[in-house]
Amino acid sequence: MLGNCIKNVRTAVPLVHNITNYVTVNDVANILLACGGSPIMSDEPEDVEDITSICGGLNINIGTLNQRSIEGMFRAGKKANELGHILLLDPVGAGASALRTGTAVKLMDELKFDAVRGNISEIKTLALGSGTTQGVDADVADAVTEENLEEAVAFAKDFAKKAGCIAAITGAIDLVSDGESCYVIRNGRAEMGKITGTGCQLSGIMTAFLVANPKEKLQAAAAAVCAMGLAGELAWARMQDGDGNSAYRSRIIDAIYNMDGDTLEKGAKYEVR
Amino acid sequence: MLGNCIKNVRTAVPLVHNITNYVTVNDVANILLACGGSPIMSDEPEDVEDITSICGGLNINIGTLNQRSIEGMFRAGKKANELGHILLLDPVGAGASALRTGTAVKLMDELKFDAVRGNISEIKTLALGSGTTQGVDADVADAVTEENLEEAVAFAKDFAKKAGCIAAITGAIDLVSDGESCYVIRNGRAEMGKITGTGCQLSGIMTAFLVANPKEKLQAAAAAVCAMGLAGELAWARMQDGDGNSAYRSRIIDAIYNMDGDTLEKGAKYEVR
Amino acid sequence: MLGNCIKNVRTAVPLVHNITNYVTVNDVANILLACGGSPIMSDEPEDVEDITSICGGLNINIGTLNQRSIEGMFRAGKKANELGHILLLDPVGAGASALRTGTAVKLMDELKFDAVRGNISEIKTLALGSGTTQGVDADVADAVTEENLEEAVAFAKDFAKKAGCIAAITGAIDLVSDGESCYVIRNGRAEMGKITGTGCQLSGIMTAFLVANPKEKLQAAAAAVCAMGLAGELAWARMQDGDGNSAYRSRIIDAIYNMDGDTLEKGAKYEVR
Numbered sequence: 036m037l038g039n040c041i042k043n044v045r046t047a048v049p050l051v052h053n054i055t056n057y058v059t060v061n062d063v064a065n066i067l068l069a070c071g072g073s074p075i076m077s078d079e080p081e082d083v084e085d086i087t088s089i090c091g092g093l094n095i096n097i098g099t100l101n102q103r104s105i106e107g108m109f110r111a112g113k114k115a116n117e118l119g120h121i122l123l124l125d126p127v128g129a130g131a132s133a134l135r136t137g138t139a140v141k142l143m144d145e146l147k148f149d150a151v152r153g154n155i156s157e158i159k160t161l162a163l164g165s166g167t168t169q170g171v172d173a174d175v176a177d178a179v180t181e182e183n184l185e186e187a188v189a190f191a192k193d194f195a196k197k198a199g200c201i202a203a204i205t206g207a208i209d210l211v212s213d214g215e216s217c218y219v220i221r222n223g224r225a226e227m228g229k230i231t232g233t234g235c236q237l238s239g240i241m242t243a244f245l246v247a248n249p250k251e252k253l254q255a256a257a258a259a260v261c262a263m264g265l266a267g268e269l270a271w272a273r274m275q276d277g278d279g280n281s282a283y284r285s286r287i288i289d290a291i292y293n294m295d296g297d298t299l300e301k302g303a304k305y306e307v308r
Numbered sequence: 309m310l311g312n313c314i315k316n317v318r319t320a321v322p323l324v325h326n327i328t329n330y331v332t333v334n335d336v337a338n339i340l341l342a343c344g345g346s347p348i349m350s351d352e353p354e355d356v357e358d359i360t361s362i363c364g365g366l367n368i369n370i371g372t373l374n375q376r377s378i379e380g381m382f383r384a385g386k387k388a389n390e391l392g393h394i395l396l397l398d399p400v401g402a403g404a405s406a407l408r409t410g411t412a413v414k415l416m417d418e419l420k421f422d423a424v425r426g427n428i429s430e431i432k433t434l435a436l437g438s439g440t441t442q443g444v445d446a447d448v449a450d451a452v453t454e455e456n457l458e459e460a461v462a463f464a465k466d467f468a469k470k471a472g473c474i475a476a477i478t479g480a481i482d483l484v485s486d487g488e489s490c491y492v493i494r495n496g497r498a499e500m501g502k503i504t505g506t507g508c509q510l511s512g513i514m515t516a517f518l519v520a521n522p523k524e525k526l527q528a529a530a531a532a533v534c535a536m537g538l539a540g541e542l543a544w545a546r547m548q549d550g551d552g553n554s555a556y557r558s559r560i561i562d563a564i565y566n567m568d569g570d571t572l573e574k575g576a577k578y579e580v581r
Numbered sequence: 582m583l584g585n586c587i588k589n590v591r592t593a594v595p596l597v598h599n600i601t602n603y604v605t606v607n608d609v610a611n612i613l614l615a616c617g618g619s620p621i622m623s624d625e626p627e628d629v630e631d632i633t634s635i636c637g638g639l640n641i642n643i644g645t646l647n648q649r650s651i652e653g654m655f656r657a658g659k660k661a662n663e664l665g666h667i668l669l670l671d672p673v674g675a676g677a678s679a680l681r682t683g684t685a686v687k688l689m690d691e692l693k694f695d696a697v698r699g700n701i702s703e704i705k706t707l708a709l710g711s712g713t714t715q716g717v718d719a720d721v722a723d724a725v726t727e728e729n730l731e732e733a734v735a736f737a738k739d740f741a742k743k744a745g746c747i748a749a750i751t752g753a754i755d756l757v758s759d760g761e762s763c764y765v766i767r768n769g770r771a772e773m774g775k776i777t778g779t780g781c782q783l784s785g786i787m788t789a790f791l792v793a794n795p796k797e798k799l800q801a802a803a804a805a806v807c808a809m810g811l812a813g814e815l816a817w818a819r820m821q822d823g824d825g826n827s828a829y830r831s832r833i834i835d836a837i838y839n840m841d842g843d844t845l846e847k848g849a850k851y852e853v854r
Contacts, residue, residue: 057330057603058610058622064331064504069553074504075401076331079374085405101625101649103374128621132631229838231610231620273550277819279838280615281831285554292502292552330603337604337777342826347777348674349604352647358678376647546823558827565775565825 038300040248040258045071049246052090052115053239054078054108056098056127059232062288063094063239069292070262072243078104083111091246092121094239097138098128105138112146121245123150125238130160140164143198149245150256152203152238155179155187158194168197179208188217188308201256203241205234209264211257218257220305222264224271229280233287237263240291261303266290268302311573313521313531318344322519325363325388326512327351327381329371329400332505335561336367336512342565343535345516351377356384364519365394367512370411371401378411385419394518397424398511403433413437416471422518423529425476425511428452428460431467441470452481461490461581474529476514478507482537484530491530494577495537497544502553506560510536513564534576539563541575584846586794586804591617595792598636598661599785600624600654602644602673605778608834609640609785615838616808618789624650629657637792638667640785643684644674651684658692667791670697671784676706686710689744695791696802698749698784701725701733704740714743725754734763734854747802749787751780755810757803764803766851768810770817775826779833783809786837807849812836814848 050073055063060076067074077086080103087093093115095108115122124146126139143151143165151158155177162171171193179187187210195202196214204210209220227233241259248255270286278286323346328336333349340347350359353376360366366388368381388395397419399412416424416438424431428450435444444466452460461483468475469487477483482493500506514532521528543559551559596619601609606622613620623632626649633639639661641654661668670692672685689697689711697704701723708717717739725733734756741748742760750756755766773779787805794801816832824832 056622058606060331061334061504061607065554065557068502068504075404076329076372077401077405078372079407081375082373082405082407085407086401089404099622099624100628102627128623128632131621131635132623132628134625134628134631229614231607231614277832277835277839279835281611281834281838284611285558285831286550288554289550289552292554293550333604334607334777338827338830341775341777348677349602349645350674350678351645352680354648355646355678355680358680359674362677558831559823561827562823562825565827566823 036254037258037261037303038296040244040255041070041262041294041299042296043247044243047247048073049091049243050075050089051092051094051239051242051246052077052087052111053094054104054111055094055096055235058098059235062232063235066236066288066291067239067243069288070240070243078107080106080110083107084114087111087114087120088118090120092242094123094242095142096125096127096235096238097135098235100135100138108142109145112142116147121149121242122146123152123238123242124148125235126151126153126157126161129157136160136164143167148200149252150201150203150241151198152205152241154206155204158202158204162194168194171197179204179206179210184208188219191217201252203256203260205237205260209260211253211260213253217308218305219308220257220260220264222261222268222304224267226271226283227267230284233263257305258299261305262291262294262299265299265302266294309527310531310534310576311569313517313528314343314535314567314572315569316520317516320520321346322365322516323348323363324365324367324512324515324519325350325360325384326367327356327377327384328367328369328508331371332508335505336508339509339561339564340512340516342561343513343516351380353379353383356380357387360384360387360393361391363393365515367396367515368415369398369400369508369511370408371508373408373411381415382418385415389420394515395419395421396511396515397421398508399426399430399434402430409433409437416440421473422525423474423476423514424471425478425514427479428477431475431477435467441467444470452477452479452483457481461492464490474525476529476533478510478533482533484533486526490581491578492581493530493533493537495534495541497540499544499556500540503557506536530578531572534578535564535567535572538572538575539567582800583804583807583849584842586790586801587616587808587840587845588842589793590789593793594619595637595789596621596635597638597640597785597788597792598623598633598657599640600629600650600657601640601642601781604644605781608778609781612782612834612837613785613789615834616786616789624653626652626656629653630660633657633660633666634664636666638788640669640788641688642671642673642781642784643681644781646681646684654688655691658688662693667695667788668692669784669788670694671781672697672699672703672707675703682706682710689713694746695798696747696749696787697744698751698787700752701750704748704750708740714740717743725750725752725756730754734765737763747798749802749806751783751806755806757799757806759799763854764851765854766803766806766810768807768814768850770813772817772829773813776830779809803851804845807851808837808840808845811845811848812840
């Protein structure tokens with residue numbers, strides 16, 4: 036079933052508007068193309084409403100936010116909501132600065148997201164700060180492990196239910212929940228943490244997966260997480276003597292480019308709780 | 309003859325000022341170095357006049373325009389015109405938003421460009437909107453094919469003549485016209501569309517080719533288009549099992565790096581109409 | 582001894598705040614990860630103080646400066662100074678525009694840097710313009726060669742002493758001085774100049790080396806310069822038929838990723854004057 040999600044992306048070729056950081060933006064664009072989507076970037080407040088109107092989804096990533104791009108995020112997000120487009124938040128660095136935390140929380144409170152993707156400390160920050168997630172018990176560790184998995188799953192479900200969106204919490208073990216059930220995903224490799232932007236890239240393709248699979252959002256989000264992790268595994272298998280994180284980064288995008296539905300279906304490692 | 313154009317770039321090492329988008333800027337810089345040029349990036353209005361003054365050409369790309377960089381484009385463009393420098397416009401996304409269309413049209417109306425490079429829908433948007441191209445018949449299809457080639461060539465010539473600059477319209481078939489004659493170029497591969505920024509990269513090297521070949525501008529622009537397409541062909545021939553769009557992107561820049569005049573001369577596929 | 586410096590980076594995993602240009606920012610992030618550090622990027626004035634507070638060092642690079650990011654540089658730099666964090670300046674393009682020269686000079690005058698890294702013409706611009714370096718004899722050639730090495734070393738020492746920081750002047754021959762002694766380094770390859778951003782990358786890892794080796798700053802800065810040059814040599818040895826500057830760029834980052842202390846110790850080519 037997860038395999039169909041990437042097939043649908045390749046068929047639909049969803050146009051995804053990205054308001055994202057300038058660190059990893061090129062990789063986000065290339066991995067969106069690799070998975071079968073089509074990227075467009077625009078963060079100027081005067082420009083974003085027109086651009087998001089012609090797209091199917093909007094990926095908001097606060098990685099190198101500034102006052103101008105923050106205004107762009109709100110204007111684009113409101114337009115996307117009006118039009119019923121897919122809307123995803125990647126709260127990069129929420130918790131690390133007042134501006135990031137405040138912006139992420141305000142985005143959660145003023146916009147209706149289909150999905151939020153971040154690491155557990157970013158999602159905890161949202162849980163503690165946002166009015167929409169009031170009452171979420173965020174007393175969970177800062178890394179999801181086999182030992183604390185049960186409480187992490189409970190946290191993911193609780194957050195997703197109260198926020199009214201899919202929560203994708205990524206790390207050594209990934210959790211994707213819609214509030215009712217939770218995919219526990221064990222794809223990926225630790226070395227992916229030595230590349231800048233694998234999280235940003237995942238948020239990009241997750242938006243495309245959601246646009247192309249509107250009736251199966253939980254599955255689509257889980258498929259994107261599995262695809263990214265599986266790409267990390269397949270790319271590692273192609274590493275050659277002397278290769279490092281730069282070759283790895285390129286090979287991961289290539290693995291997404293070459294991934295078909297069957298490969299994803301067979302390679303996805305998950306259980307549903 | 310086209311082969312000489314890249315030789316001249318390698319001899320002249322033209323310094324090219326780029327006001328370009330943050331998505332593909334690194335690739336634009338590296339491909340400019342690969343072809344023998346030297347890139348410098350600056351978009352702050354207070355900075356651009358000084359920077360463009362020490363360069364030979366200015367490449368204006370509106371891919372991720374904002375109010376500040378738009379001001380930079382006009383200030384730099386006016387200075388480049390004053391100094392008689394090569395000036396190129398890449399109207400990324402003209403037609404997709406009011407700000408992009410309006411900015412591109414205003415740039416055309418207030419500045420004197422040596423060349424404009426875009427896809428046919430972007431160039432049609434300019435044809436319809438700009439006072440300098442009034443009366444251009446833009447009733448041409450949105451993709452140049454063998455079937456509609458004759459009318460597309462007529463459109464390219466008409467646009468170039470009325471705009472008073474070289475029109476480089478790129479796609480499956482590329483057209484480069486100065487208003488009198490038109491190069492019809494059949495280099496390249498469809499897979500280049502799966503990489504972000506091959507168009508931006510072409511605009512970068514085209515600026516360098518124009519600076520280094522000031523007396524043969526039509527030929528220089530056509531040579532840049534052939535070089536980029538040929539690089540796409542040569543890079544594809546080097547693709548290995550498991551490679552995807554990320555490896556392809558890197559191999560294209562490398563193909564430009566290794567391209568000499570003879571390779572370009574022999575590999576260029578064009579006719580002049 | 583230099584080999585220990587990279588070992589210490591891998592052990593300490595220093596978090597480095599970068600206010601840097603959007604051309605090479607992705608490479609700076611990936612090479613910081615490759616050497617064992619951890620990068621974070623932020624240039625919004627409202628954000629930078631919080632971000633720099635959680636880091637160990639701040640790398641200020643003026644490559645695509647704008648009025649907003651300039652304000653961010655001063656605010657972040659003052660906070661870094663208050664906290665006693667490592668602070669490095671990369672004055673990209675100082676001398677090429679009034680804004681760049683003025684900004685770099687003002688940064689030197691208002692902040693206390695641990696190190697400044699640039700090419701000789703950039704450092705000469707600082708020597709001539711900054712109050713903190715008054716009286717430095719900048720009558721030195723614009724390229725360091727074996728012929729003018731003695732006067733270049735004298736200039737590096739004089740600049741470092743008067744500026745009260747480490748001066749890292751990079752080019753065909755690299756000089757790293759603390760005002761008392763000067764490392765003369767002969768690692769690297771000319772082809773590194775055909776890649777955009779090897780200087781920016783060096784500034785990034787030098788900041789990490791300084792954070793991880795706070796008691797041996799001169800050695801740490803010299804080790805970073807040797808590591809970058811050695812990576813250029815090792816990467817070149819891995820170049821394959823058809824590779825160009827794009828493959829080279831990736832292989833250099835990979836060489837840093839795979840470099841251990843012994844490799845650096847044995848491969849570093851330097852004398853101390």
